Amino acid sequence: MASIRTIPSGLLVIVLGLLCVCVPRAGAQEADAEKAPAEKQDSKEPPDPPDPKKLERKVAKFTRELELARIELRIAELSNQIKLNSCRSGLRKAERAQADQQQALEHFLGHTQPVTLEKAGIELERSANRAEYAKDEFQELEAMYKAEEFAEMTKELVLKRGRRKLELAERDLALERRSFEMVAKHDLPKERRELEQKLESAREALEAAQLELAKEELSAQVSLAKAQHKLQDLERDLEEARGELGQAASAVEQ
Amino acid sequence: MRGPHSLHPLQWARWILAAAMLAWLSSPAGGQQAERADAAAARAGRDRALAFLVDSQNPDGSFASGAIEGVHDTGYSVASFYDWQVATHALVVLALLECPETRARRDALDRAVRWFLTTRPPRRGSDWDNDTIWAALYGVVASVRLFQDSRFNASDSRDEIEARGLEFLALLTRNQVPTGGWGYYDDPPYSRRPKWGTSFATALVLPALSEAERLGWLTDPAVRRRAIAYVRRCALPNGAYEYDLNPIPRAPAGEHINQLKGSLSRIQVCNWALWRASDESVTLQDVRTGLERFFKHHRFLDIARMRPIPHEAYYANAGYFYYFGHYYAALAINVLPEPERDEWHQRLRPQILKTQRKDGSMCDFLGQRYLVVADTALGALTLQAGLPGSPR
Numbered sequence: 001m002a003s004i005r006t007i008p009s010g011l012l013v014i015v016l017g018l019l020c021v022c023v024p025r026a027g028a029q030e031a032d033a034e035k036a037p038a039e040k041q042d043s044k045e046p047p048d049p050p051d052p053k054k055l056e057r058k059v060a061k062f063t064r065e066l067e068l069a070r071i072e073l074r075i076a077e078l079s080n081q082i083k084l085n086s087c088r089s090g091l092r093k094a095e096r097a098q099a100d101q102q103q104a105l106e107h108f109l110g111h112t113q114p115v116t117l118e119k120a121g122i123e124l125e126r127s128a129n130r131a132e133y134a135k136d137e138f139q140e141l142e143a144m145y146k147a148e149e150f151a152e153m154t155k156e157l158v159l160k161r162g163r164r165k166l167e168l169a170e171r172d173l174a175l176e177r178r179s180f181e182m183v184a185k186h187d188l189p190k191e192r193r194e195l196e197q198k199l200e201s202a203r204e205a206l207e208a209a210q211l212e213l214a215k216e217e218l219s220a221q222v223s224l225a226k227a228q229h230k231l232q233d234l235e236r237d238l239e240e241a242r243g244e245l246g247q248a249a250s251a252v253e254q
Numbered sequence: 255m256r257g258p259h260s261l262h263p264l265q266w267a268r269w270i271l272a273a274a275m276l277a278w279l280s281s282p283a284g285g286q287q288a289e290r291a292d293a294a295a296a297r298a299g300r301d302r303a304l305a306f307l308v309d310s311q312n313p314d315g316s317f318a319s320g321a322i323e324g325v326h327d328t329g330y331s332v333a334s335f336y337d338w339q340v341a342t343h344a345l346v347v348l349a350l351l352e353c354p355e356t357r358a359r360r361d362a363l364d365r366a367v368r369w370f371l372t373t374r375p376p377r378r379g380s381d382w383d384n385d386t387i388w389a390a391l392y393g394v395v396a397s398v399r400l401f402q403d404s405r406f407n408a409s410d411s412r413d414e415i416e417a418r419g420l421e422f423l424a425l426l427t428r429n430q431v432p433t434g435g436w437g438y439y440d441d442p443p444y445s446r447r448p449k450w451g452t453s454f455a456t457a458l459v460l461p462a463l464s465e466a467e468r469l470g471w472l473t474d475p476a477v478r479r480r481a482i483a484y485v486r487r488c489a490l491p492n493g494a495y496e497y498d499l500n501p502i503p504r505a506p507a508g509e510h511i512n513q514l515k516g517s518l519s520r521i522q523v524c525n526w527a528l529w530r531a532s533d534e535s536v537t538l539q540d541v542r543t544g545l546e547r548f549f550k551h552h553r554f555l556d557i558a559r560m561r562p563i564p565h566e567a568y569y570a571n572a573g574y575f576y577y578f579g580h581y582y583a584a585l586a587i588n589v590l591p592e593p594e595r596d597e598w599h600q601r602l603r604p605q606i607l608k609t610q611r612k613d614g615s616m617c618d619f620l621g622q623r624y625l626v627v628a629d630t631a632l633g634a635l636t637l638q639a640g641l642p643g644s645p646r
Binding site for chain 2: 133136137140141143144145147148149150151153154155157158
């Protein structure tokens with residue numbers, strides 16, 4: 001079976017690569033956007049000095065956003081931990097369920113099925129013996145009364161009883177034969193099929209749990225990277241804003 | 255005009271009919287059709303029974319078989335089948351001893367005696383199944399009777415007979431239950447000396463124990479005294495005998511075995527045994543009353559005969575009560591004064607003869623050989639007991 005870590009590793013590399021490529025490009029575009037008006041201004045007239053109050057608001061805004069970004073990073077970390085824990089727990093359960101179903105099938109094939117068949121066979125044999133014994137008894141009674149020509153008061157009573165006992169024993173045997181067939185050809189195969197289906201379902205559930213975990217691990221990395229990059233951008237923006245504010249303050253003083 | 259005491263002709267007829275009914279119901283037959291069979295019929299039936307027995311003797315001189323022969327008999331210990339064979343064999347020896355001798359019968363008797371004296375002693379089969387007592391009971395009866403028979407008393411077998419009698423007697427003594435009787439099962443906790451006895455098993459051996467005491471075989475008279483007391487204590491106020499002795503003797507209502515109708519065979523053997531033991535608790539009138547009840551309620555024995563499950567008939571009568579009860583009824587008749595006996599035997603014989611099969615055999619329970627042979631021997635002994643010259 002393929003390892004959980006080998007399948008998503010390629011995907012992970014691709015996603016991280018894309019992130020690395022995209023994030024600097026975004027920063028570069030912003031830098032380009034800021035440079036463009038400056039170049040325009042250079043070409044016409046000197047720009048107005050930045051308004052310190054605006055710059056103060058900008059610094060305050062980046063400071064707040066930076067704080068929120070730090071919290072969002074922490075939220076992303078916790079959320080990832082919860083999702084991954086849940087996935088790992090689901091995987092363990094699926095592994096246990098599959099092992100249980102495997103064991104149930106093995107127990108059925110190794111013990112339940114042969115023991116049930118053997119028991120049913122013995123019960124059938126016992127019924128056959130009972131029927132044979134009832135037949136022997138009845139024949140003995142018949143022979144006894146054949147030799148005894150005077151016991152008319154008991155003969156019919158006893159023979160009727162013996163005949164009924166034999167009839168019931170034979171019916172019981174026929175029923176036991178049907179019961180054996182039912183167990184051997186219907187009940188046990190049905191139980192086997194059900195166990196095999198349950199095992200198959202457990203295997204599928206395990207595979208799904210493995211994929212779910214792999215997916216969640218990737219998602220976690222993505223969400224974490226996004227939050228970290230956002231934080232880094234804001235830190236840089238704040239630093240730049242503070243620099244601009246410092247320069248503006250110096251210009252005002254001069 | 256009719257006077258105050260005059261009766262209409264129809265009223266007269268009613269009175270006459272009622273008187274006739276009363277007379278009929280109080281007759282010895284107790285309201286049943288009283289069948290009779292004479293001595294000639296008894297001889298013929300006896301001879302057919304003996305012919306069957308002689309023909310069925312095994313080459314080694316034994317009768318029946320010590321092995322299980324039918325599926326209805328499973329459940330007993332393996333040893334029980336040999337125990338019953340020995341008991342059956344002893345009954346056949348008794349029958350051949352009691353009945354008139356012919357060459358064939360004498361030859362069969364000699365071979366039967368040889369087997370009886372040389373076969374291995376019976377042993378208890380299991381913790382609960384002690385059917386070996388049947389072998390011991392009839393072994394003692396047959397040994398005593400054999401020892402008293404002039405044909406064997408003076409023979410080379412005398413010492414062997416005594417030894418075998420002592421052997422059976424020792425077995426009985428060892429197995430006498432603490433309350434004085436003998437039984438053929440034991441209850442938990444199982445013990446070497448069993449604890450369960452029955453009235454009828456104990457009673458059947460009492461006269462033989464008297465003889466054994468007289469012969470010097472039974473040296474402890476307390477054994478016999480305890481046995482007599484056991485049977486006496488089984489007697490119930492209604493004239494029945496308990497199946498087994500209970501601390502508080504009783505005959506519960508309903509179809510209990512200790513009701514008169516469930517005690518018909520036990521009454522005969524117990525009355526006979528106590529009378530023979532000179533026990534004052536039984537009078538000749540008790541013997542007569544017991545016999546009267548035997549015939550009055552005989553249908554309960556008829557219905558039970560040949561039912562294959564023990565005690566399944568009304569009042570828990572079992573099939574095997576039949577010939578046992580009739581044999582001891584015959585012996586009970588023989589303790590009555592001589593002039594009374596023939597009338598009773600004439601009534602008893604048909605109950606045996608009506609059951610005799612074409613081949614001369616008789617059976618009251620299942621179809622195994624030990625039962626057929628034992629029943630035929632008991633039937634022959636019953637018929638023989640009513641013929642002139644039979645011992646009391």
